[in-house]
Amino acid sequence: NAAQVLSVFGGGGHPSAASAVIRDKTPTEVRALLLDELTFIHPAGLRASDIMTREYHRLEATATTREAFRAMNRFRVNALPVFREGRLVGVVTRQEVDGALQHGLAERPISDYLISPPPIFPPEVAAEEVRRLMLENNWRIVLFGRDLDHVEGLISRMSLFKSLYHQDKTLTVHRSGGQPSPKEIGHLMRGAFPPEEIGRLKSLGALAEAAGTPCLLVGGAVRDLLLGRPVQDVDFVVEGDAVALAEEWARREGGRVRAHRAFGTALWIRPGGGHWDFATARAEYYETPAALPTVAHAALYQDLYRRDFTINTLALYLTPDRFGEVLDLFGGVRDLKAGRIRVLHGLSFVEDPTRAFRAVRFSVRLGFTLPAETEQLIEATRKQQLFRHLSPKRVLAEVQQILAGPNAVEGLKAMEAYGLLDVFWPALKLTPKVLETLYRVQQALGFFDTQFPDEPMDRPCVYLMALTERLSNAELAAFRDHYPFSQQTRDALARYRSLTWHAIRTLTSEEGCGRGSAYKVLKGQPLPWVLFLLAKIQPPSRQARVRDFLVKDRFLKLAISGHDLIRAGIPPSPAISRALEQARLAKADGLVQNRDEELAFALKVARRALEEI
Structure with missing residues (x-):
């Protein structure tokens, strides 16, 4: 608005054309005043308030150097603001902390080497101006607010450059290998969600914006959406109180909320079935390799950075002005297009070795490849023996997810190629005989899925019988005792050989x-076990008997009951159960066709049984 900008000089006009006459100032002074007006008071384009992090990590001035070092590693930042009783007193950087540690100051408070407080800028300042200031002054972070007692947020150098890069891309008409266009996203969303569901997503985005807690669709839902695959799980990340947002949403839409306030997560259970997951943006840090993570609230950037692979860091804006816009901070779209599974940093498998199993699962499920650096990191993790820190429960959970997929055999072959089958159990080998049985199991499961698409099946249990077939009895018993299998799987592994x-x-x-x-x-x-038998038995005529049982005979029921036999004069006795059992076998063989034939056959068997008694 040109008229608004020039009003400070006593000028005026229209939004698109205005003028001012300025006396008693040099052109250089006027230029400086005009730039200040444009960059701080009426900035065009992206402002600091659009991208600054409002929930940021901070240190107290009493924190020691060692505590600052741990906080920076924990939250993966290179600078932290320092406060004393709520007032900003300085910024400490990683270089300062590293230097203090080298000088033996690990237990000294960081206030000992703080420089004077950094300048505070208004949130309305232009993002381009923030970039200029950062480059000129070599600042790691810039803080925004009214004064030192009212700091509203900060921008890190990385988050600023990422935001400006993202904005620059949206201004160019370059789609090949880059972000999907809004038209493409709209088409994909219409394919993945019914119209009323898209309307709900828009309503949620508007509600979140009104509450000042931006909400984004995140993770696997966005990945599968961009791949044109069915969206299974709907997850949201919230820059603010996710529980409060979910509860307000439930008040409007019905249903109920199951909240875990300590973790900042909530599950909205929909009135008609199904659910949405809400989570407050959070960071994870690992005290030791392979340990379970400790969780802390954090900025959106850190929430996305904590995820396993770049393709799972993608997020989708739901706010009315940006609905359907993809947020891609780590090259996830590029990796989706290239069909590769890439980690975010070199310590990914060190922090959580189960990600190696997940890399295999995603590569097989999506038909993606593991680039050389991902393969090298898995190998390095194996050589460092970090998998031994994982509990049997965590390893089993990952392997079972691989075995539950439609391409489980390929998953097992990939596990063997990357040394993960040895991690699961060293004695397991994919010999030609074992592979033949595994492929037969895969065929048997395919037959079952075709016949009974809605009937659940414990697929990992079937594969585990085939996978352990060549183990010795002692090795199988050790394997069964090592992992916390379900009772059904435990019983199956104990009995399947004799059966x-x-x-x-x-x-x-x-x-x-x-x-x-x-x-x-x-x-x-x-x-x-019946499906495992179908995979094992030969010749085809005998396989047909097992298939007949699965499709027909397991549902076999007689038209008669014990009461019919009693009414026909058979006294209550074991002869009745024997007669009914023989009648079922006769019906399976086609020897009896209707109720009268069933009754006649059962009476004959029962009377013979009574004579024997």
């Missing part, structure tokens, strides 16, 4: 060729 031997022996004999024999062997047995 399989008995079933194959029975069903491949001359007497065991009928459907009734298969029914007798398979009824009441766990379905994962």
